[in-house]
Amino acid sequence: xxxxxxxxxxxxxxxxxxxxxLGGVASGKSTVAGLFAQRGLVHVDADQVARTVSxxxxxxxxxxxxxxxxxxxxxxxxxxPAVARLVFSDPVLRQRLEEITHPPVRRRILAELAAARARGxxxxxDVPLLLEGGLIDQCDAAVFVAxxxxxxxxxxxxxxxxxxxxxxxxxxxxxxAEKQARARFTVDNGGSLAATAAQVDAxxxxxxxxxx
Numbered sequence: 410x411x412x413x414x415x416x417x418x419x420x421x422x423x424x425x426x427x428x429x430x431l432g433g434v435a436s437g438k439s440t441v442a443g444l445f446a447q448r449g450l451v452h453v454d455a456d457q458v459a460r461t462v463s464x465x466x467x468x469x470x471x472x473x474x475x476x477x478x479x480x481x482x483x484x485x486x487x488x489x490p491a492v493a494r495l496v497f498s499d500p501v502l503r504q505r506l507e508e509i510t511h512p513p514v515r516r517r518i519l520a521e522l523a524a525a526r527a528r529g530x531x532x533x534x535d536v537p538l539l540l541e542g543g544l545i546d547q548c549d550a551a552v553f554v555a556x557x558x559x560x561x562x563x564x565x566x567x568x569x570x571x572x573x574x575x576x577x578x579x580x581x582x583x584x585x586a587e588k589q590a591r592a593r594f595t596v597d598n599g600g601s602l603a604a605t606a607a608q609v610d611a612x613x614x615x616x617x618x619x620x621x
Contacts, residue, residue: 423617435556472492476492550592
């Protein structure tokens with residue numbers, strides 16, 4: 410394997426910025442988020458926040474009551490694949506789950522964002538429902554992560570998903586065209602990691618010339 414290139418200079422604009430990520434399911438948003446984090450942005454990861462929230466006994470109890478005992482594994486922890494199968498096939502159950510988990514997740518995200526702002530740091534909001542949940546209003550700009558359907562299907566298959574599963578999950582989110590229309594920047598994540606990294610650097614250079 411060829412040696413990696415020198416690490417990019419840290420992104421330290423005079424005025425910190427908040428970026429949000431948008432994109433389709435399996436477009437590689439986590440990869441792009443990691444690239445922004447390598448460049449010095451604080452990565453606020455909603456999935457990680459949700460995992461922390463779901464360890465709370467009160468939240469677990471509410472999820473079990475709403476979705477049934479199959480939502481928890483033998484160890485008493487949230488069975489995320491089982492929950493996904495339930496909620497992505499039943500909008501009513503998905504709404505119940507969101508009513509339980511979204512408020513505490515949102516509070517934690519906003520707390521992390523406020524703490525980073527207080528430190529004068531730029532932030533990358535990696536939130537699957539950034540647009541739908543209104544957190545895009547906290548962003549100075551949004552970045553749309555693009556990958557064509559064939560590539561997203563390939564990546565979904567690596568997760569053990571078929572086309573139907575990808576489509577079910579995508580129907581639970583805003584249409585891709587709406588997401589892209591709300592974004593100031595687009596990063597094409599259908600090629601090499603180096604090509605994606607170069608586009609991330611270009612986004613940061615536009616936001617603060619000479620710092621990204």
